Amino acid sequence: MVSFKSLPEEELFLAGSTACQGCPASLALRIAFKALGSNTILLVVASCTSVLQGSYPHSAINLPLMNAAFATGGATASGVVAGIKALVKRGELEEEPTVLMWAGDGGTYDIGIQALSGAAERETDFIYVCYNNEMYSNTGTQRSGATPIGAWTTTTPGGKVQHRKDIAQIMIAHRIPYVATASLAYPLDFYQKMLKAREIRGTKYIELLAPCPPGWKFPSSKMIEVSRMAVQCGMWLLYEHEDGENRFTGATKRMIEGKVKKKPVVDYLEVQGRFKQVLASPEGKEAERMLEEDVSESIRRLHGWVPEYI
Amino acid sequence: MDKNEKKVGYMTSMSKPGKGCAGDTGEWRVFKPVKDEEKCNHCLLCWIFCPEATITKDIEIDYQYCKGCGICAVECPTGAITMVKEEKQ
Ligand SMILES: Cc1ncc(C[n+]2csc(CCOP(=O)(O)OP(=O)(O)O)c2C)c(N)n1
Numbered sequence: 144m145v146s147f148k149s150l151p152e153e154e155l156f157l158a159g160s161t162a163c164q165g166c167p168a169s170l171a172l173r174i175a176f177k178a179l180g181s182n183t184i185l186l187v188v189a190s191c192t193s194v195l196q197g198s199y200p201h202s203a204i205n206l207p208l209m210n211a212a213f214a215t216g217g218a219t220a221s222g223v224v225a226g227i228k229a230l231v232k233r234g235e236l237e238e239e240p241t242v243l244m245w246a247g248d249g250g251t252y253d254i255g256i257q258a259l260s261g262a263a264e265r266e267t268d269f270i271y272v273c274y275n276n277e278m279y280s281n282t283g284t285q286r287s288g289a290t291p292i293g294a295w296t297t298t299t300p301g302g303k304v305q306h307r308k309d310i311a312q313i314m315i316a317h318r319i320p321y322v323a324t325a326s327l328a329y330p331l332d333f334y335q336k337m338l339k340a341r342e343i344r345g346t347k348y349i350e351l352l353a354p355c356p357p358g359w360k361f362p363s364s365k366m367i368e369v370s371r372m373a374v375q376c377g378m379w380l381l382y383e384h385e386d387g388e389n390r391f392t393g394a395t396k397r398m399i400e401g402k403v404k405k406k407p408v409v410d411y412l413e414v415q416g417r418f419k420q421v422l423a424s425p426e427g428k429e430a431e432r433m434l435e436e437d438v439s440e441s442i443r444r445l446h447g448w449v450p451e452y453i
Numbered sequence: 454m455d456k457n458e459k460k461v462g463y464m465t466s467m468s469k470p471g472k473g474c475a476g477d478t479g480e481w482r483v484f485k486p487v488k489d490e491e492k493c494n495h496c497l498l499c500w501i502f503c504p505e506a507t508i509t510k511d512i513e514i515d516y517q518y519c520k521g522c523g524i525c526a527v528e529c530p531t532g533a534i535t536m537v538k539e540e541k542q
């Protein structure tokens with residue numbers, strides 16, 4: 144059994160970084176590094192993580208790290224993995240490092256999708272983590288394919304009107320060996336999924352919801368609380384996909400089994416400033432209904448049906 | 454050696470890892486987390502949830518870098534951490 148006590152004390156994410164207070168991306172890196180350990184190569188595409196790692200000549204990340212262009216996550220990882228294979232073949236490297244590609248939702252859902260799709264189809268052996276803050280944070284809060292209906296961004300001033308993409312389903316359709324979602328409010332679940340991904344060969348896709356205090360407009364102290372509420376209301380479902388099967392995990396599993404009651408989506412919306420405007424508008428109720436329907440549709444897609452008590 | 458040939462070293466654009474990339478980020482704080490040892494049961498929740506890695510496993514807070522986000526205080530199940538307004542000179 145994994146417990147907090149058994150987690151390594153060593154920090155590969157170093158304090159005093161350039162991230163905002165309460166940054167979900169920093170915490171995600173910190174926990175991911177605890178799972179993967181120091182024999183890891185980190186690759187980062189343009190995102191907040193390009194900034195929070197520090198600027199030359201300082202780095203807040205105590206791992207080999209390479210920054211790459213926004214659209215190139217999958218392609219960069221493919222090149223690095225090929226390079227590692229060549230070094231091993233020549234006998235210049237004994238222990239193969241884990242290759243961790245780290246990208247935002249913009250770099251995954253939108254601009255990076257073709258490179259990621261290519262890498263997955265080639266069965267490239269790496270872990271791809273998308274930390275999803277549902278917008279382009281680094282450039283000042285623009286909409287992305289991950290932004291949910293109703294959310295304010297600078298490019299959706301009245302609230303977004305389109306659905307978010309279900310990219311995890313797109314990755315599942317690639318028939319890669321492991322796809323999982325995670326939440327910062329359930330760090331052991333995330334940690335165990337990272338451990339599992341490290342042991343599997345081929346492309347592993349893990350997506351983590353990353354509630355961003357300045358972008359979503361809530362106090363930094365509530366970052367974990369908002370992460371938890373997203374899971375409790377079903378807007379963020381925790382699951383794994385392995386061997387052709389979906390398996391709910393943790394709090395989502397308990398909700399689907401009827402052991403805990405699903406909370407209304409509106410509770411989650413109300414703690415965030417980005418939904419304030421739409422909730423107060425005449426379309427507020429409709430946005431709320433559409434988001435509840437979004438939850439049901441996501442459950443249906445994974446589970447086949449929606450239990451009546453949800 | 455050819456007269457146009459110069460001995461050059463090489464430059465690297467590699468960054469070096471270390472704490473305090475952004476300086477002493479403790480200076481960003483408006484509120485400071487203060488722990489009451491009496492109330493702490495060492496559950497490690499604040500340790501795991503600190504985004505800045507400024508709480509040790511022995512629950513010591515590194516005030517040089519703690520940014521005062523307040524997550525540890527909100528998540529502490531026993532109310533052992535309180536956010537106290539910083540007194541700045
Ligand atoms: C080709 C290209 N277009 C635009 C940019 C500018 N840019 C840098 S980061 C970023 C947003 C990234 O959003 P996301 O991937 O969601 O990561 P986040 O900033 O939210 O962490 C943009 C648009 C860029 N670096 N390269």
Ligand code: SF4
Pocket residue numbers: 162163164165166167168169191195276280281355356357358
């Ligand atoms: S804008 Fe959000 S994701 Fe980016 S560094 Fe700040 S808290 Fe982190």
Ligand code: SF4
Pocket residue numbers: 165486502503504505506507508514518519520521522523524525526
């Ligand atoms: S206030 Fe934030 S940065 Fe400081 S110790 Fe608590 S969780 Fe860490």
Ligand code: SF4
Pocket residue numbers: 488492493494495496497498499500512528529530531532533534
């Ligand atoms: S969360 Fe509270 S009780 Fe638990 S270790 Fe931290 S200070 Fe102690």
Ligand SMILES: [Mg+2]
Pocket residue numbers: 247248249274275276277278279280287
């Ligand atoms: Mg983003």
